[in-house]
Each structure stands twice: as C-alpha cells, then as structure tokens.
Amino acid sequence: MLVESREIHHTHSRMFERALFALCLLTLVLFQSAASCELRPVLAQVPKRLPAGYVIPETKDGLSLKGCAAKPVAYTSSDPDFTVNTDGAIITVHGLEITTKQFSVLVQDENGMDWRVDIILSCKDEASQKSSSVALKRTKRRWRPLPFNLVENDKPPFPKDLETIASDSSVNYTVYYVISGQGVTTDPVGLFTLNRNTGLLKVTRTVDREQYPQFNFIARVFDMSGRETDEYLPITVIVQDQNDNAPEFIGGRFFTVEERCRAGTVIGKVNATDKDEPNTPHTLIKFTLHNATDMFSIDSFTGVITSKTNTLDRETQDKVYVEIEIRDMGGAPSGHFSRGTFVITLTDVNDNPPTFKEKLYKASVQENQENVLVTRIPVEDKDLVNTPNWKALFEVTKGNESGNFRMETDPKTNEGLLYVIKGLDYEKTPLVKLEITARNEAPLVGPENKWLSVPLELSVGDVDEGPEFNPDTLFLKVKENVANGTVIGTYKALDPEKKNSDGIKYYKMTDPGNWITVVENTGELKTANTLDRESPLVRNDMYNITIRAVDESKKTGTGTVIIKIQDVNDNIPMITNPDPILCNKGDTLSSVLVEAMDLDRPPYSIPFIFELGADHDGSWKLKDTTDSSVVLEQTMPMPNGLYSVPLLVKDLQGFGKEQTVNVRVCTCEREDNGGTCGARSASSSLGSLGILALVLSGLLLLLLSLLLIFICSTKRDKLYINDDTGTGGMLLKSNTEAPGEEVKEGALMIIPGIGLDVVDGSLQSGLMESKNVTTASGRYGQSFFQGGGVYNTTTQEFGTEKYYSSGRYDNNLYGNATMQKLTNASALDTWKTNGRYLDRKLAYFGDEEEGRYADDLLKTYGHEGMGSPAGSVGCCSIVGEQESLEFLNTLSPKFRPLADVCYTTNRTGN
Template identity: 50%
Template sequence: MANKVILTLCVVLTSLLCPAAGGWTYSASDQSYIGPPNGLRRGGGGHGIIRGQRPIGPGFLKRSKRRWSPPPFNILENYSGSLPKGIERIVSDTQQNYSVYYTISGPGVDQHPIGLFSLNSKTGLLTVHKAIDREEFPSFKLKVSVFEEFTNRETDDPVIITIDIDDQNDNAPTFKDPLMFTVPERSAIGEVVGLVNATDRDLAGSLHTKIHFSLLSGQDLFGIHPETGVITTKTNTLDRETKDTHVVTVQIKDMAGADSGLSSQGQATIRLSDINDNPPTFNKTSYDASIQENDKDKLILRIPVKDKDLINTPNWVSKFVISKGNENGNFKIETDPKTNDGLLYVTKPLDYEKNKNVNLEIRAENQAKLSGTTAQWMSVPINVAVTDVDEGPEFTAPTVRYTVKENIANGTLIGTYSAVDPETKSSDGILYYKDSDPAGWINMDRTSGALRVANTIDRESHFVKNGMYNMTVKAVDSSSKTGSGTVIIVVEDMNDNMPTFPPGELILCEKEGEMGSVLLVAEDKDLSPYSAPFTFSIPSDSDGKWTVTRFNDTAATLQHVKELPTGMHEVPVLVKDLQGHGEVQTAMVRICECRGGVCLDKNRSAMFGGMGVLAMLLPLLLLLLLGVLLALFCATKREKIQLDDAADSGGILLKSNTEAPGDEVDSSLINVPMIGTETVKGGVKSALPNMGWMGDKSASTIGGQSVHENGFYKTGYSTTNMQEFHSSQYDGQQFGAQTLGTGMNFDYRNMAQDSAFMHTWRTNGLYLRQKLGYLGTEQDGRFAEDYSKAYGFEGVGSTAGSVGCCSDFGGDDNLEFLNALGPKFNTLADVCRKS
C-alpha cells in the first residue's frame, strides 16, 4: 500500500513538473493512469495502463473512463515462416481490478475461414495459425470481449479488432477478353486493330498491378501500345486473298514490365475482312456464239468469270453490261445467281440478210465499287454469228400509207404493195391476198399487189377512225411461207354533207305581251372548210310569220313576228355551210303554255292501231261483264223457304239430307209427326208450350226440361236407365192423354180427327224402344254412337240462342240480334240474311 502511494505521488509530480517528457495522464473517471504511447507495453504493444485506487482527500482530479481500442494489425500474406505465430497481446485495463478472461469471434475464428486465428483467454495473446491469401481474404474484423472470471460478467465493452493482410506480388496478370480482332485488308498504317484487356488480382493501384503490354511475334505487321494495350497495323500491304488470318503472341507483365514482375502470354488472332480490291476476270480473251435468224428469247452463251474476293458478297457477285454492239436492243445479259456466270440472251429476232455477224463487248463488274486497288473493270469481245433460215416473203415496208379522197370512183388505183423473197430479193411467184378489209372498199391484185377502189369510200363511215382506214394483207411464196403487211388509207374529206337540224321538236313557250323565240342548232358531218360557220335565212316565199338571226357559227335564233296559235308549226329555214352548200330544212316548233320549260297541254292528235282500240274497249267489256254477273246473282238469290208440315211428319223428327239410308232404319219410320204443329214462314212452330219429361231418376241429360220462347226445349233430362226411360215414355198405354202428365195439355179434338197421327206416333215409339235398348252396351259398336247427345250450354241470356242446324225452327224471322254479335260474326250474319 505504501508503494502504491509513493508511485502515485511520483507520477503526479512528474506530470506536473515535466508534462512533455512524462506523458502520463490521470483519468478521474476510472481512477487510472495512462502512460505515453511508447511507455510500458503489455504483450509488446498498446498503451501502458496503470490502474489504482482513488486517493482520498481534496485536490485530486476525477478520471474519465477510457475504452480499450488497439490499432489495426497487419499480417503479410502467404507468410512462409514457422506457424502458429503470435501477433499481438490484447489486454483490457479492467484486469487490474478483476480476474478476467477474454473471448474472440468473427471470420477466421468461428466463421469461415475457421481456424486462422485464436486468442489466449488468460493472456489475451492473438495468434495466427495458417498462411493467408490476401486476394481471398484482404482483411478480418474480429470481436474481442472481456469477462470477470467468477461471475462471467463483462467488465468492459467489446472491442472490434481489424487485421489487414498486406499484399505480395503473387498473381500474374491475366487477359479479360478473347484475343479475337478484325481489320479490313489494305488498311493504312496505324489502323486500330483492337484493344487487349488485362487484369491483376493483386492490390489495385500498386506496382503489383501496373501492367506492361508487348508483342513477342508479328512485330513486322502489327504493334501494341505498352501501357494501353491497343494493337495497330504497321503496314498497308495486308491482303486477305493472300492470307486472311494472322496470329501474334501478346505478353502482359506486372511491376511495369520490370524483370521481377510476373507475366502471361496469349495468342491474338487477327482476321482480315474483305474489300472489293479484285475485279472479276474472264476465263478467255474472247467468246464466239451463233444464233438462227428470227430466233428470240433464247440463251446463246454462258460467260464464266473468277473473282478472288469473298464469295457471295457484293464484292464477289458479278454484274454484266453490254458496252458495245447492242444498239438495236437485240440482246440482254443476266447473272446466274448460283454460278456467278454471265447469261447472254437474244431478245429480238436477227435478220441474216441484213447482218450476218454481230460483234458485242461485255464488261464484268461487281455490285460493290472497287477500293484499295488501281485495277479497272475488265471487258471481253463476243462474236455472234447469225445463220440463215428460209423465210417467207417480206413486204417492202411493214406498214404503207396512202391518201385517198372519199367518194372516189370505183376502180381507181390507190397504189401497189408488193413483197420480195429475202433470200433471192425477187417477187417472182409471190401471190397477194387481203387478210382483213372491214368495209370491203379495196381490191388487191393477186399477182402484182395493186390496190384499187372496190366500193365508195365514205369518211363519215364508222369504219374510219380519226380519218384513217386500216386493212391487212399477206404475201405467199411458192413454198407456202407467208408474210404480212398493213395498209393505212388516209381518207380526205369532201363536201358531201349539208347542214341539217337534229330530229325532234322545239318548244316555244308563250309569253304575255311578247313574241317568243327558240334556238336552232345545225349539224354537218363534214370537216372544215366544208362545214361551219353556217348561214341561216328564211326563204323568200315564206308567210312572213318568222324571222331568223345568227347566234353563233352553228346556231341561230328563230322568232315569230306575228301572233300565232298554240300547237305545232313547221317553219322552213335555209341553212348553208361555208361553201354555200345547203338547202331548206324544216324546223318543228311547238307553241304552248309552259311550266319549267315543259308544255302543260300539247294538244296532240293521237292515232290508235288495233291494239289501241282493244285497250280502249277492254274496260267497257269488263264493266259489261260485271253488270251481267250482278244481274245473274240478284236473279238467283234464294228466298226464305217455307216449310210445310206434312200430315205424316209426326211433328218431332225432321227430314235431313243424308248420303245414304241407314242399314237398320226403315225409311218409312223416320217421318215422325209433330203434335199440334202449325206451319209458319221460315220454320215450324210447336203447339206444345211445355213438353218437359217427368221422372225421379236422373243421372245423364237426354231430353229437355226448360222450354225456349219458340217452343223447343234446350236443357236435358237426366236418368240412370236409358232403356227404362224410353220404354216408359213411348209405351202405348202411357202415352195417352191420361198418362202424359199435367204439363202436356193436348188438344183431343185434333187427335180424334187424325187417327193416323197416333198410329204413326206409336209406331215410332215402338221402333225407338227396340233400338235404344242397345244404347250403352258393347253388343253392337255400330249403335254405340247412334244416339242424341247433349251439347254444352254456352250461357244464359244470349240473344242468338243456339247456332245448331235446327235453331231456326220454332222461332220468328227477327234476325236483328245478329247486328250485336261483333265483327267476328258479321260474315255469318250476312250468310243468314241472304239465305
């Protein structure tokens, strides 16, 4: 304890008396003294730290707490000495007061790469165990912590230690990109070929990565910049056709090319691109070809060429030009896309008699222009021989033209159109024929070819186009070979037409208080000077009602000078052409009241032929026929038929029209008399006001229980036993006056007077009783439907009543209710009224 006090006093006195020399400072925060950097080192490095107790008493400064922070450590990469090797001792100043231990973590310790470093937990010595490659791990950052040994409590904040790996020149430079370059052939000296890109893994910016470029081969053709690596040409004689690829050796060396530097080598390939420095060349110095005369569109010669430039490029593809001898356009030349040869064609026939040989000159070019050379395009002569062919005769000219006046006399010689044999130059044995003569105006002499007028030539004919008439002729030699020619006849105009008015009438509209006028227009088919201008005048022997004045060269104004009635007027007008050729023409002028230039009433007379008369009479005939039909219809209109009650009718069953009598029904039994009936107009009226049937059993409706106003019953009677019902009602003993019921009210005097009435009634009752026994059974299907059926009641209060076949019987003739049935029944009402 005494030693610590003495030491403290010494340090304080020394710092006060000689602060620059001692360099120790007192930290009041953690009661420790910190010595100068070059003072006491723990483990060979760091600041010396002396920790003591806080002095008691006034006059001492309070020290501040200081973090332990050692400087970065440096390790040389690829260390080749003995390993492991201690690097530095890391000590916390808290170990003065506590018993502590240290821990370390981070890359190189417990992270990849594991096992490079370790830290002694007691002494804090940092040790490296393996050689380190800086290019892989340029630095490490490790975390060091300090703990109290007994409580495992951190006595100080963790510290980050940085370990930098110092670089060694252990990596040679390498090429970054492929050494492939292209430069055009015949390039000038100094032309850039390409750039060599290199890199070095050593420390950037150091001498270890300063690269020097050089060529070890090809220095006569190419050069390289030692610092940038740009390759350039050193000659302008590079020829792709001689050698298209050059390989040179490139060396790259670090340390700026010093002998101690590391180096690498690579093979750079330099290709020469093509330029059109070689024109096409011909295999021969001249070519010969032959062709028959009159041949065309035929290949006569193939001309091969050679070209050293790159194949299938514009520098190689040939283009041929006929530079001489094709002034008439008889030839053409093309390029074969597969072989690059020239193909010479004849396109127009050649004439042996005119030219037996044709000399051509063909020049071969390329699609691209020549460059990098002084050579010129090459040409080659072509000699084309024309061979003779026996040809047909040829006219002196393909087309001949003659001028002829129209209306020239027939037989007049126009000219002679002859032909000769191309080989003999003679016309002997040649015959002439017309090939086409649309109007038949010309005759051609068969032996001489003379052309004469056959019919009158008219310039105004539609065969003449623009004053010209065309015909074709042919010549035939002794070998039946033919030649053709064209004759053009120019027709001169003659004054053979006079001015005329176009057909039709002119409309002159009446105007109140003034004389009207119309415009006359004349036409002449001739040409000038045989046509317009025309002169118009009124003949001297006219009636003086009209005057004419000139309007223009082809028209005049016609005006009446006196009041004229409406209608058609024929006005004579003298019209002459420029030569005074003309005659009186009649102008048809209609005077009328107009609206919009159109006559309101033209007062024209109409003439009808047979069809016109028939068209006028046809409506009258139709009206007459219609009247006859109406009269016939009215005459045959049916009156209402009055039904007379026969003595043997029975008053119940009515006759009806049937197609045939029934199989089991006696026709004499059908006439059933009506009891107490009287005949009325249009129907039968019953004397039985209430004919209801009596009975207790009722299940199906058969008869009637309610009485209509005309005496017939409408609704049915129901019974469960049809046979029982009819037998009881038609029994002879029950049908008398004593058994008919209270509602029958028969007239016994009428019954006594007509004994046959009761006999017929009983006979019918007997028949019906026998027949109706079969109803409702399946013994005979023929009778199953042969009975009276009930119809559905349509409603109550209908003024029309039933529309059945017998609805008219027993009623009066009042049909006014039909007017209220609506439009759906109008047709039915009309039929009922007519009948």
C-alpha cells in the same frame, strides 16, 4: 515491500524489452539490403470533424521511407477522401467526420519500386485534453495496441511473433489475456495464438490475402480472480498484399471488322482482371500485342484493339490470330503476366469486280431465230460466294440498240446467259459485235475498282428466207370517192438472197371494207369500191390493209399499207333537231335553237350559213348565228300549234339545201331540255280516238237503258227488310243541297242492321272494294262491269284538272252474295251502297201480296223548292200502273231527281 518488488520487477522487464528491441532494430538495419526495407503503419490522432484541406503532419515521417535506400517520388491514396502532398503530408479532400479511419498510401521510390504504407487515423481522446485532475478520475481504461499488419504468404518457420497487446489495467493488477473470434475460435481456427501472460500475439501458418484480406477478433483482460479489468478490445489484423497472382483474361476472344476499313477503326476491347489488391501496382495491367502489329494495335492500359491500316483484305486472310500479353506491375519486368490468343474475322465488302476468263468471246446464231440461248459467259469473283458482293449482273452495253438481245444470270454457276429475243438478218448484219459488262448486286467499294467489260463477236448464219417488203409499212394518201379502178400505189417485196422481186406474187390478207384490190404479179393497189372517209372503218382518216408476198419456194412475207384518206366536200350540213318545241309565253316572243352538223371537215363544213327559205311567211326571224347553230325567233305571238319553217343551211363552200323545221308551239310543263309540252285542253279537237270513245259511250248508255227495262219487268221474290233505321224515309232530311258539315267524306249514309244473311253481293259491292271484270276504255270515258251492276265513268280534261262523274244502274236485285274485301275508301262507294239500299227498299214497299202499297204509308219528304216539272218523286206515282210499260215514256223526268242523289262529281288534279 511486495508491491515495491513487483514494480522493480516490471521496471527491469521493460528495460529488458527495450534493450531487446534496440538490438533487433540494429540487426535489421545491418542486414537490410539497399533494394528493400520494411515499413510500419502510420498512426495519427485527429479531431472527430475534419474540414476540407486539413493537413495531418504526423504522416510525413511515416511516408518518407526512412531506412530505405531510395527516396519516395510519388504517392497514391487508396481512399478518395484523402490525398498526399509532395512532402508526404496527408490532406483531406473534403470535410468529413470520423471515429477511426484506415486506408493505405502507395509510395513509389526513385527506382520504380512501389511500397504500401497503412495509415490509421483515430479521434483524439477528449478526456486527455482535460486537466490532470480530471485525468486521474477516468474510469475507462485504454488498450495500447492498434491494428496489426500481416504479410501474406510469409515463409516458415512458424509460429511467428506478430504484436504484443497490453491493457493499462496491468499496471494495477496481475492480468491475463484471452482472444476469440475469426482466426482464433472460428474459421480459420488456430491461425492466431496469444501468450496469456505477456499478451504476445503469434501467427501459426501462411495466410492468403485473396482468401482473407483481414481478420477481426477481440481480446479480453482478466485479473487472477477472473474479473474483467478492462473493456474488450476489437483487434483488426490487415493482411498485406503481395504480388502473387498473374492477371487473367475475361470475356470473349472473338472480334469482327470489315475489310478495307479506315485506319483507327475500333475492333473490340480485351478485358482482364487480377486477384491482387485493387488500385495497386499489383493490379495495374499492361496490354501488349505480340503479332500482326502491322495490321492492328492495342491500347496499353485500356485493352482497346483498333485497325492500324486501311488495307485489310479478306481475300488474302479472312481470320487473323493475334497473341496478346497482359502483365501487372504496369508492365514491369518483375510483374506477373499471361498470354492469350484472340481471333479477328474480316467481313467481306464488294472490293472485287467480276472478271472475265477470256479477252474475247465468240458465238454464232442462225438468222430469224428468236428467244434462243446463244452462249454462256463465265466470270470469276473473289468476294464471298452467294452474297450480293459475288452475284453477277450482265448487260449488253454496246450493239443492242435495236433490242435484239437479253442477258440473264445462271444462279448456280454465276455465268452470263446471252439470248436473242428478236431475229437477226444475215443480209443486213452477218457479224454482230457486242460488248458485255458484268456488275455485282452490291455497289463496288474502292476508288481504284471499276466494272469490267469484254467484247463478243456473234456470227449470223444464212437461211433461205421469204420475201420482205421494203418498207415494212407503206403510207399512201388518197382522196375519198376516187373512181373505182384507180391505181393508188405499188407495194413490192424483195427476195433477201436475190435482191429482186422476180417470181413473187401478191395477195390481200385484210381489207375490212373490201375497198382495195392487189394485182397479183405487180403488187399494184387499185380501188375496188368507194373510199369513204366518213365510214366507221376509218379511224383518224386512216384505213389499213395487209398484203402477203409469196415467192417461188412458197415462202411468204407480210407488209402493211396505211391509206390516209383525204376529205372532199361530199356531205352537206343537216339539221340535227328538226322538231323543236317552243314554249308559249303569251305576248312574250320566244325562240328556239336550231343546230346543224356536217360529216366533212373544214374547210368543207363549218362555219355554216343559215337563211330562211323563200316561202317563209315572215313569222320567224334568225339571230345569234354561230359556226353550227342559229336561233329561230318569233316575230309575233302565236297560238299553240305546229308550224313549218323553211330553213336553208349551207357549208363554207356554199353547198347545202333547204330543210323544214317543224316548230311545235305549246304550253310547256317544263322548259328545261328544250321544253316539254303539257296535256292538251278539252277544247282541242277530239281526233279519231275521241270520236270512237264518244260512240262507245253512247252504245253503253243504250245498253244500260235496256237492262233497266228488263229489271223493272222481271218478277221478283219477296224480301223483308227491317225498316227501323231511323232515317225518316228513303232520303236524308236536309235543308241544304250538299252534304252538311256533320256528313263525313268516308260515309255519307250509315245503314245499320244489314247483315250477311240479308244483304247479298249486289248490296255488299258498294261497301266493299270492286273487282273489274271487263273494261272498255276510250279517250273521254270508261265503263266498268262489276259484280251485279254497271258503272259508267266519264272523264273530261280541262287544262291540268280532271273531273269524274259516275252513275249506277243495277240490273240484278240480289246478285252474287260472295264476300268481298271491305273498304270505305271514297264517297263514291258510299253512294253506291246507298243506291242499292234504296232499290231494295222500293221493291219491298211495292210488294202487292202483303197489301202494303207505298201509297198506303205516310212518308215524310223535305221541301224540294219552287216546284218540279217532274212532279212528285214518290214511289207510289209509278207503281200504280206497274203492269204497264208506258211509265218508261215518262221515266226520264221522274227519274232525274232520284238519279241526282246518286250522282257525284269528284274534282281531281293531274
């Protein structure tokens, strides 16, 4: 009974609620005006997977604006995944998968009003699609409420009822509800309250959507024992936007554009924003220009500013202040708006040429003045100061054909400065008319603009001037070699004021060759010396002099006389290579090129005529004649020597003389550059120098002989020499006439045991490098006086090879013991050392005090051949009669074999 009474109670409650709802709905309809109505969200269940083009027909009624006075005419979806058909049905744009989906559709009615309708899509419950038996066994219960909507800025009184939430578990249990989360227990706390028993949700105060676009909290349901009878329900409260914010400007407010830009030039973009909900009429901003509409325009929905004309003029107005309005609701009168001022700066272009302040300028200057400022010419320019569009450049466009003027610009005042750089002549032009043109550094813009010019009259003041030659430069033609005193011309000057030459005297200023004299009173020019065209003072046949004219007031003027000297035939051709070299090629005939030169010019020079002289012997002939050369060729082979060939050379006019060409025939070392003779052979004549050399060589040999006699007759001290050299005697044993293969070029005899305490300078000089003390040279020989001995060297030339022969004759046994630099450079030094060693050893064996005569000792000698006219070469044969000098008579044949040992012959090339 209790349960039944409870059910009856609930049934009555529901009936009461429905009646109350119908009454409220009737009241709302009655009080609704024709211009407004309230729309509820559209709820629809759809499959979890929606293919592209899926139609949700349940949305037609929700978007039809039922209960409103106007009908819908356009729909706009806030979600790009969905679009709205013209009948109000929502269609998917592409396939997608959802669990829940919430978006809004903007509905525009026929009166231009916009309405927002929230669309809430949820997946179909698969369990509800099963059989009824399965449905009775469900364990999960569902809440009936869906997301709620709340209008921002709602007017009091508060609290206001929002929605009622209920759980299906309330059918079986007595339950109560609890909410928590954003707007309830967290900031903003207490915004929402809930009737625990009925589930009625209320809002307690005004909400700002721009601060809180939606709220998310949860609702839970419990029975009286505190057990949760259903899963908690996430609740979303969407705050519906109202157009409560005016649009605002963002970004800069300054723009620039060139003056005279073409129409349609983009100047800049005005940016604005609106805090209301995006993509709704509340944020649809329209831009409107309120002034300067004849100069600029602005796009209503992009805010781009463009120029409207091509006549923007910076000089008229360089800054334009434009007022721009931005209004939401697409510019509807009911929309909120803001206004702002923007600055558009016009930049300068050169659209204004410099203009002159006067129509005619006048100035004056004294004649003959140079590099002086004549006048200043001011100009005006409307372009921006101190820019290339403003800075002026001036030019004399007429009247400056002679280059008398120069124009500059004063950088501070921008005035034109006219200078005279070359003096003017009052007598010629007392008044000079000029045209001055002014330009800018930058090019001029605009086809209608052009550079401007102004006339200027310059008066030239008269000054008493010196005489002037007319012309400034006088040209005269004179043949060279004319007689002295010949009048070649007259050069007079005029007084500029009097226009005559009265009282003017003439003087010569420059005359490099002193060839001309000037008659003082008449200005006549006469030759004073021979005019020579071939002189180095003449260049390109021109000879210059300068003349000075002096009037009675001592004022002067100068003039130049250029004399063109004409050529005459005053030079004959001369051979330039009178001593050629001809290379001897044996039986082959050779030739040599002979060249000539004439200082005159054609027709007084080339082509030359070459002929052999009358006294030629027929050994030569001429061939291959050119304008200035001829080939001289042998007619028969000739031995080496010097040959004189008479050669007659004449110019084109037949003037010339016979000249001698001395041809040297020789054996050439090189044949380039005309050939180079080699050294003369020994068979050639000696000449004076050769004879002198032979005489000197004979005298040196005589002196050497006397030195040897003196050495042999001089008493000598004892000298002990260790004779353990193992040489087998004084001479090397050899069966050949020349050194054997075992003998090296560097040392033909090795002398051991010779120390510095025994061997003195005379012996060391053979082992060491000798220093020349005195040299007597000749053509065929040279004598060297060295250390303690004299060495004679004779050189003979045979073709290109030289032969040297030398002999050594020592006149000092002990000599100078000074140490010299050791060297074994040549076999000649070795032979010198060997000779000194043999002399010392002979003296040792010839010592009488010890009784060791050379004839008491057994010596070993090699076989000397078939016999010798000199007999024995032993030392004992000459020491037996040591006290007598008669051995000198037989010294030569006995000495020759021993001297041959020391005699060396070196063959060297050049």
